[in-house]
Amino acid sequence: MIIRIARKEFTEMIRDGRFRLAGAIVFALLVVALLTGLKRYVDVSRQHAVALQTQRDLWLGQGAKNPHSAAHYGYYAFKPKLALSALDQGLDPYLGVSLFLEAHKQNTANYRPVEEATPVQRFGELTAAATLQGLIPLLIVLLAYAAFAGEREQRTLRQLLSLGVDRKDLALGKALGVAAPLLVLLIPAAAIGGTAMALHSGAQSITMDLPRLAVMIAVYVMYFAVFIGLALIVSALAPSSRLALVVLLGFWFFNCLVAARIASDAAKAWRPAPSAIQFNREIAKEAKGHGEWDDQVKAVKTRLMAHHNVTDVKLLPVNPEAVALDEGERRDALIYEKHFNRLNDIYQSQSRVYQAGAIFAPLLAVQTLSMGLSGTDFAQHRHFNEAAEQYRRTLVNTLNQEIVAQGNSELIWDFKGDRSLWEKIAPFSYTAPGLDWALGNHTPSLALLLLWLVVVAVVTPLIVARVKID
């Protein structure tokens, strides 16, 4: 019976010219989004691979110079992308792509792509994720708003129920009837995307992200199921199909265009982040770098002389300036770490508040999960930045140690390191953590999406069971 209802609904939908037109448009948009997203991923990955090599060559080929000069010359780390970022750009346009690793200070990532975009970008980017999150629900509304209200208006509901159809079967049948046309649209799109991906970047990159992709598909399926259930509930309760449509479109508008804005406002109000100026000033109050250099050296001198029990600086085994440099670096690194951790913690608790907004709008749960799985969320950005910072410390500390190793020489600043020293520092490489880590950052979203699903699954049959016939 369920299958029969579903088949009837499906046939009706497929024959409906409105749905065919809307479906074709959404399909075309989805395919365009998939292909352009893929192209962007392939381009960026290629640039990335070249850039890593260039960075390394520049580093090794910098010639003989003082190790501290080399530390100031520094290294650039570039954020890699996961293959799934082709589907969901997430926060990437709003976060820097390159990170300058230099002596004395921890920098924030620079060059946010959005700075180089035109203002139309603010209307939202056409990505596969945006299409799935915004346009598919709209198709669901179109498919389902008249499911009960329409039959009631055409007086076919009474007839249908007089046949003795079990109401639970009716609910499930209607739901499947809405889902089937979507599959007709989504499966070919996914096939095209998958083939293009395999052709472009080799099957390897897909299989690597396969678990993430599987969870992502599950997340979107749950989201669509929630929307189908909601649409059926509204259609069953609404006195007219017109009202059902208006209510559903209103909810769509709130879910897709308003909720994110309000949730992010709430998140900001809950845990306000300091302004860039404030943040930098607070660090500048503590971190010294080369500032007050003479005092820094003097303190080290006194301490070392007491420790080694000598009265002349010349009798020390090391040059106090070298020690001051090394110690200063380690001290400042901790200060930066403290401030960056505080800031990143604020952003991550903002993310949790934002996710909590999914109580009102399921989109927020899907959006955050989707970008988490695509490796384009804030947690991923932070993880990369922290890995790069660890690398920076190794790099600078290794170079500083080389200066300390020169012993108590007055010529430490004239000492020059060469290629063999630069080679001591391994190239920077980064791998993103796995699926469980990615999901762990979005437990509120996952929990709330499941809650929505359970509630809708329980409530829909109940409402359908009480559907008014006239």
Add this chain to the structure above:
Amino acid sequence: MLTRIIKHEWRNLTADRTAWVVLLLFALVIGYALFKGQAWARHQQSALAQMEQDEQERYGEIRKLIVEEERKATAEGKPLTYPAWGPRHPAYVGIWRGQRYAALPPAPLAPLAVGQSDIYPNHFKVSAGMKESFLIAQETESPFKLLAGQFDLAFVIIYFYPLLILALTFNLVSSEKEDGTLQMLLSNRLRLRNIVLGKVAARALIIFLSAIAFSFAGLTLSGAGLESDGAIPRLLLWVCAVTVYGAFWFALSVAINALGKSAATNALALAACYLAIVVVIPSLVNLGATTLYPVPSRIEFVNAMRAETQEANRRGSQLLGKYFEDHPELAKPEDTKSPFSKTGEDDFAMLSMAKDELVARQMKPLLERFDAQLSHQHQLVNRFRYLSPAILMQSLLYDITGAGVERYQHFLRQVDEYHQSWRRYFSPRIFEKRALVSDDMANLPQFQFAEEGVSAVIRRVSWPGLAIVSLTTLIGYAGLRGYRRFPVVG
């Protein structure tokens, strides 16, 4: 007759509870948006204050150090020589501790639109070094907020306001037809076109008046200071833009209603138009711009700059000779014979100025390629924005409020000039080895932003404004003509 229809409709609408609920919602949304916009403007203002404080503190400190050195020298009776480093060294101030802010004050109508101001940095710490060293943006807004978008009045006008209009008009005639009252009305020697016009006029009056009244009430209540130059003419432009955009959606609804379909079909058709205009076309235009004119990779840019810096470092003291050739005015007479004389060779500040200039010159072609692609993108968007009134409206509102690209570029040009004058101040001092004296600290070049004139804004907004007006007229006219063939029965 028309006024009677309007009056009647007005009474009908005001007696309806849903209209009041809709208006209340509208008031709440506008209030919230203005509250957020005002908070953002204040946030920008407080950043300015922090900058000023930071600068004053640093300058006070530097001055104190200079005065101390000067006093010490006088006390010891020694002449002050050019220092190797320290507060009196021009590079210490010009490149490091004394870098001065060039800040963009909040836009004239900042509380009405956040626009691009949450993306573009509103200040730079200008240095005598190369421009690329300070033109790097710091994050000014949390990335979540940037992704989600701002809930400002521009958002309400572009997204929410059309929905209200559509909600009030999608069953303009169809409801009368479905209730059977249309035939009755038309039996009274009334023309259908006039009925439609009257209904639209009554609704437009309500929407326009409330949009404007709520906005002004919100502005007054939030205590937004609009005393900056040109705020009043800009506000008038805003009101015009909002009215024209509203008129477009009314016209569209009239045209869809003229097809004589059921209310539900009207609602669906209008929802589809809304979606196309506000969501789909803009994202396609964006995609087109970024696909046709992709900005060269920043990663490559970074690497190219690194390579140039390395090259400049390698050339070392040789560079100074080249530099003096380019800047004979900076070479002292005794240096001209041997430009990279001993005086300059080990002076890192001179070297650094020369290196910066070389790197900047080498990077110029690449930077120009960036700018060219970006301006191609902008041109493409400017051409294709005529495809969607929502994009037109966005550019209108951003431009009118001053939250858009144009005012920002106006700012960037001034920053560029300021950077030049900052360099002009410090580079002779570095090359002539002239130390700073305490009084110099009060006389360093200062950045003063000159606001854009309203006439320039009017020139820019007139075309897109005219485009919406003519589109509205066209659709409205076609729609009204359509009522001649309106199926009153059946």
